[in-house]
Amino acid sequence: MPILESLPERLLLGPGPSNAHESVLRAMSLPLLGHLDPAFIALLDRVKDGLRTVFGTRNAMTLPLSATGSAGMEAALVNLLEPGEPVVIGVNGVFGGRMAEVARRAGAQVTKVEAEWGTILEPGRMIEAIRTVRPRVVAFVHAETSTGVCQPVEEIAAAAREADAMVVLDCVTSLAGRPVELDAWGVDAAYSGTQKCLSCPPGLSPVSFSDRAIARVKARSTPVQSWFLDLSLLAGYYEGEKRVYHHTAPITAIYGLAAGLDRVLDEVLPARFARHAAAGERLVAGLEAAGFTPLVAPAHRLPMLTSVLLPERVQKAGEASVRTRLLEEHGIEVGAGLGPLAGRIWRIGLMGENARPEIVDRLLAALRTLIG
């Protein structure tokens, strides 16, 4: 298999995937078990426990969905919304916009609360919309991967619950890199991806649903539009004494996630969060010294995803060609801007295994050789 043997080595400092630790990659090559094998079910149960810890929840319905993070988003929205129901969605980047599109396709009445990309959703505006619309669901993004903004959650979630709305939170980029506290915050449904701060390969979407959310799903008057993502059906396989076949779980990916969670929990979460915070600060300082300007105000920066406006000499050289040289000459991937930020920013991820000072320094040194 020449093409596989000749894959280049990359330091993945884009918006994800991040690099996986050797122990995770090793786990991916373990021989397969059947998805109903008691040994596999025991492993799956341990993975669910680990996910509860990183999500900050006791939700029974916490599991690695058998698809990527976008499917987790879709699962949260299509289970909790019925056609015609009102939903308030915060949109200050690609992923809030994607939520609105997913909800629209599920037949919901979507009210968007928009904010400039690179800023947070003002809680007051979200709360006003909640009180006006009286939605069934309020959905927003904790860590906007398209901008690097970290959204304060609690005030909006409290107002949503007061209005008897379900709270859906996108934790794709935050999970295992900074505190996520679903139970304390009052979040009813959250989803993430394995390829960010969990430092596993992409392919699974950790999700968690509160008992309140499950009760809402059970009380639906219409079937969930997706058979594959229907929580009531998924519960038959992921919960309870006797596990019933729904679909074939991706065994190998779950091995990888088990190994990844082992590393996360061995490190202990507060230490892991501190490591991400320190790496993010070091990166911002270094980039500022090199002429880049952070897009996001200090109070709302994500440590694991830094978005920076480009200095003039990068713009002149063509930002895409500088990224290509970074990849080809230094083996380092960073991310481009999306939507209105395309061509204007880079997105630099320090996620999971990569949130370390030596990684930051390697990137800064490479940048110096390219742009002086």
Added chain:
Amino acid sequence: MPILESLPERLLLGPGPSNAHESVLRAMSLPLLGHLDPAFIALLDRVKDGLRTVFGTRNAMTLPLSATGSAGMEAALVNLLEPGEPVVIGVNGVFGGRMAEVARRAGAQVTKVEAEWGTILEPGRMIEAIRTVRPRVVAFVHAETSTGVCQPVEEIAAAAREADAMVVLDCVTSLAGRPVELDAWGVDAAYSGTQKCLSCPPGLSPVSFSDRAIARVKARSTPVQSWFLDLSLLAGYYEGEKRVYHHTAPITAIYGLAAGLDRVLDEVLPARFARHAAAGERLVAGLEAAGFTPLVAPAHRLPMLTSVLLPERVQKAGEASVRTRLLEEHGIEVGAGLGPLAGRIWRIGLMGENARPEIVDRLLAALRTLIG
């Protein structure tokens, strides 16, 4: 990671997953690339080419969907059906029934053509329904994993095309184990899974859509209900010169599939099919000698999935407890019956790497020690 290090070794002779070859498992542990890295895109393009060969098609839109086989089924149906449109679905097992349920949730008008589990769908009855209903889509299962029946495709597909209906075919269990000829048969959309005769881990659903199917999707008057499975959006990442981010492709799983396809194509398809056929025949002969009775008539048996009615002494011992002993004492997994066949049959898979005489003999020897 004690739980990962102590996983048991299993010979997977159930309805899938099957065992993966060492080269596939090794590929799963290669370091990650980004999903937009030119080196990864080149690998992905090679995987798409390999899938075209096993699907017997030149369809441009042939790709490994980032979820398991059931999501492939859902992708085929929700892209090709709009609410209120008529669909004819053949149901002679679990997976035909699942198709009907997926189509119902997509708002389609479902006409089921049913046949007894263990028998084929009579082409005459399918054709009659097609001529009466004039459906937009005709969907059925090539290799019914719940019964071991291989369905003749061509006559039904021709009648469907004559009625200007799209033909959707479930090839989950057949792909790479017996001939699949989408173009010759006139199939417009097909899906499979990686964990059967491709002998890769579960997690991806190879799918293929004809240009005719893509044109139908583009001409829709309503959006595809699933953002994650929307073919027009997927095309932006999987096709063309410039690849646009849609979701993060599961890099590692695609490495595994690349290695799996290498083995499939190195063996050459006719030899692989002959190996599956020979293994299936050897298994049936051995099981008959041991008192089992094949469920399916000889002309319609799948070589890679044999379903057998149980001899009295297995029923008396309790079929589940015999399966448990086979797993615990011999490390061999076989599958139980589903639905009306639960408790009445076993389903024994000889898929991909496991379709070999020595594997058959190992199973038969283990059975002899358990049931004499």
